[in-house]
Amino acid sequence: MNELEIQGAYVEIIYDQCQKFNPNFIKSSFRIIRKCYYKLNNLNIKYHSQFDQWDKEWDYLLCINGWSIDPILLKKIKTLNPNIKCILYLWDSLKTFRFNCLFPFFDKVYTFDYQDSIKYNIDYLPLFWVENKNGNHSEIKYDLSFIGKLHSDRYEVIKKIEKYCRNNGINYYFKIIITNRGSNIIEYIKHLLFKLKNRGQIDYRYDLLYGKIIDPIISFNYVDPIVAQNIINASRCIIDIEIPEQSGLTNRTIQGLGYQKKIITTNFKIKNDVLFQNNPNIIVIDRYNPIINTEAISQNYSSDKPNNTILEKLRIDNWIKIILNMKKINDMIVFK
Structure with a gap:
């Protein structure tokens, strides 16, 4: 508007x-x-x-x-x-x-x-994407950052990435947000259906919603927009974990590229995207076994002309x- x-x-x-x-x-x-x-x-x-x-x-x-x-x-x-x-x-x-x-x-x-x-x-x-009013020249504090809502297997994927970061000396800031716990009865029915369908597996969503798992990366409040922007500015790479059945690129991907940040995404379909398939600033990882190339994330953002032209049109x-x-x-x- x-x-x-x-x-x-x-x-x-x-x-x-x-x-x-x-x-x-x-x-x-x-x-x-x-x-x-x-x-x-x-x-x-x-x-x-x-x-x-x-x-x-x-x-x-x-x-x-x-x-x-x-x-x-x-x-x-x-x-x-x-x-x-x-x-x-x-x-x-x-x-x-x-x-x-x-x-x-x-x-x-x-x-x-x-x-x-x-x-x-x-x-x-x-x-x-919308231009960054504060500029993109903040001091880099994090190699990777992620701020987003809880959905699908997002928590499990982030925890795997967090473990990899700790084992490989990668600085990170992760925050998963839960703002709506829904109906207790409906959530419990979903929990029972999950347990029947996936015997032996942990229902992370239910356990997180009702405090059975306590984790500092979980927040029950929105991250202040200014704080979130400052974290993005201070990050070298932005993590994107899409809904598994989704192939369209998230706003996080486009906005991150607009801010000249590298994108680490589990959306392998981006490799076939007519606009972004050869973009050197996008790193695709396996959501089930996320291995991050530390050399790739340490390299500077590539400002080649074709990709800049695409992003200019998407501003x-x-x-x-x-x-x-x-x-x-x-x-x-x-x-x-």
Whole structure:
């Protein structure tokens, strides 16, 4: 929103809220029942009826994902604004949600996932990065750093990397954040299902949520943004541990490269990425047996021209121009 306003737009934001029982999740059970319930109760329409922005005149609609946006709503927007340009940007994968049901209602569709772009014949555009206001010239204190939320096997991978760092004299700062413990009953049911499916294995997520594992790298509060920025500035390399089924590049990857930091990632699919496959600043490691080349992380960030050109295009001011395909921005609504 800030960048759009800098470029001259009047912007309104409608925050996207994923409704319960949404049938478009790939892994949702009882999908037919969910679909009927969803349609009969018009959940998305009820959610968006609280906003009055739809009755104004708009030049652009930029939809980020659109978990709750509905074809009925899109038809209404286009009826009120016959000349509106509608752009959909996906920074979640079509492996997790059926976003493609919205494609016919948009003039342009972009995705952050290179594999999805090929499979669904849509435009590939990685996430943006924002310039570091404090500069990239802080004194280096850490060879590696990681700050991120708990998900999937992230804790186990970080612990393996931590052990490797200790054994090889690598300085590091790791912090995994837990901000929502969810419903006790639901979490306990998930825990029981995990134990039935994975006999003998430790359910790290459950044990961390309920204090059965005490670890200084775990925080139940967000890291202050200024503190997090200072840690990134003081790091030589940024670690990226993606959700296993995800192939799209995380914001951490793009932002880190924008800050001229090396990226150590478990996302091996980056090797096939048309934009980043030959980037010398990206080091891919095995999430099950993470071995980090100490010589590689000690080398300076490579500022070769092709990779700098890509990152220049992905800086947020240029990213906005690409996604809207325009030189001047007027009134628009952002659905986020």
